[in-house]
Amino acid sequence: MTTTSTERVTFGPDRLTRLITEIAEGALERERTGERPFAVIDLVRESRLGALRVPSADGGGGASLRDLFATVIALAAADVNVAHILRGHFAFVEERLRLGGAERRRAIDLALSGMIVGNASTELGSAPAGAFTWQTKLTPDGDGYRLNGRKFFTTGTLYADYAEVLASNPEGATVIALVPTDRAGVTVLDDWDGMGQRATGTGTAIFDDVAVSADELLQFAPPDADTEPPALYLSGAFFQLYVTALEAGVLQALRDDAVAHVLQRPRSFAWAPTTTPADDPLLQREIGEIAAAAYASEATVLAAADALAAAFDADVAGTDPGLDLAHEASLRAAAAKIVVDGLAQKSASQIFDVGGASVVRQAHLLDRHWRNIRTLASHNPTSYKAQALGAYYVRQTRLPGSGYF
Known part of the structure; x- marks a missing residue:
């Protein structure tokens, strides 16, 4: 297990830019060859990027939630697989910072050390997603416990030092x-076969009679059917908005690739309004619409991040007992997904209109943007978000x- 330092972490704009630039190098080749970004995640560990949200007073980067989501968007533009791998880690840190207690210090120390936490929540089976019923079981064993079960959609755990496992x-x-x-009985398989997000390790994690000590159990705020509103608005909004931020980042990469493709095109069609593709007003319009979608998506995500930050601060201060701000943050995260999903999927198709048949060649791999966006948008169907949003405003x-x- 990799560890680094627990000294103070600082992330100035120049340092973040250099790190993201280094992550971007080789991203296209990794996609082409199927190389898994283990070396890049080691770079993330060494930089201790996982401590970006840890308060400055605790030795961390001191980033606001808006700063964090802006960084996620930039990371996704560089390599959306890497940005997605870190989703579970940033969510883990965020939740522990909000809930406080002794676990807050543990999360801070873990993040400052450079270690990465992965996600091991979802299971395949007949239980509805979000029902919080688990086939994975934690049973008493002397002074500790034994963990047995099988998880899927374990994004990031293939690369992580720890897995955050939900069980009954x-x-x-x-x-x-x-x-x-790396504990005995833990097996993480690289068996994700999705058409997009191919290198995120979003596959199977197996826990076979894994020893768990009492101090490795974390606080959990469960949904309460008798209490309105439920207590998961904040964590749910963070997880969902993170995925939307990934789409916003892909849109920026898509914009840059559309520009690069038009600039390198040596010819246009005989009936085109200009002989040079870069001067063609029709192609300029396509790129303008893609660029506008990228801008609007980032602005939408960051506005929702501001609402999430207000809810986070109120929850920590205990000034939002009815979770009204938390619900507002969830509303904005849902609205952001609806808007960005539509913009991203349209733009991912538009990029093929900035070139002739050559644009679909595997040398360019422009299909990766559509595949990644379509895969990300499939995290919780947009139609459910839209219906729930409408029901709120109507009823x-x-x-x-x-x-x-």
Whole structure:
């Protein structure tokens, strides 16, 4: 397991720019060859980027939530696989900072050390997503426990030092175990076969009689069917907005690739309005629409991040007992997804209109943008978001309080 330093972390604009530039180098070749970005994640560890949101007073980067999401967008523009791999880690840190207690210090120390946390929540099966019923079980064993189960959609865990595992205890309640990925009985498979996000390790994690100590169990704020609103608006909004931020980053990469392709085109069609593709007003219009979509998507995500930050601060201060600000943050995250999904999918098709048949050649790999966007947009169907948003505005029906919504 890789560890680095727990000294103070600083992230000035120049340092972040250099890191993101280094991550971008070789991203296209990794996509072409199927190389997994283990070396890039080691670079993330060494830079201790995972401590970006840790407060400055605790030795971290001191970034605001807006800063974090702006960084995620820039990372996704450089290599969306790498940005997605870190989703579970940033969510883990965010949740521990919000809930406080002794676990806050543990999360801070882990992030400052450069270690990465992966996600091991979802299971395949007949139980509805978001139902918080798990086949993965945690059973008592002396002074500790044993963990047994199988998870899927474990994004980032293939590269992580720890896995945050959701399981059921003997009473059927949800518990969280923070388990080292190199512990006996933990197996992480690189078996994700999605058409996009191919290198994120979004596959299977197996926990076979894994020893878990009592101090490796984390606080969990479960949904309460008898309490309105449910208690998962904040964590759910963070997870969902993160995916939308990834799409916004892909849009920026798509814009840059569209410009580069038009500039390198040596010829146009005989009936085109100009002989030079870069001067063709029709192609300029396509690129202008893609660029506008990239701009609007980033602005939308950052505005939703501001709402999430207000809810986070109020929750920590205890000034939002009804979770009204948390619900507002969830509303904005849902609205952002609806808008950005539409813009991103349209733009991912438009890029093929800036060139002739040569634009679809594997040498350019422009299809990766569509594949990645379509895969990201499939995280929780947009239609459910739109219906729930409409029900709120028409009937004031609150959104589902699930981290999966």
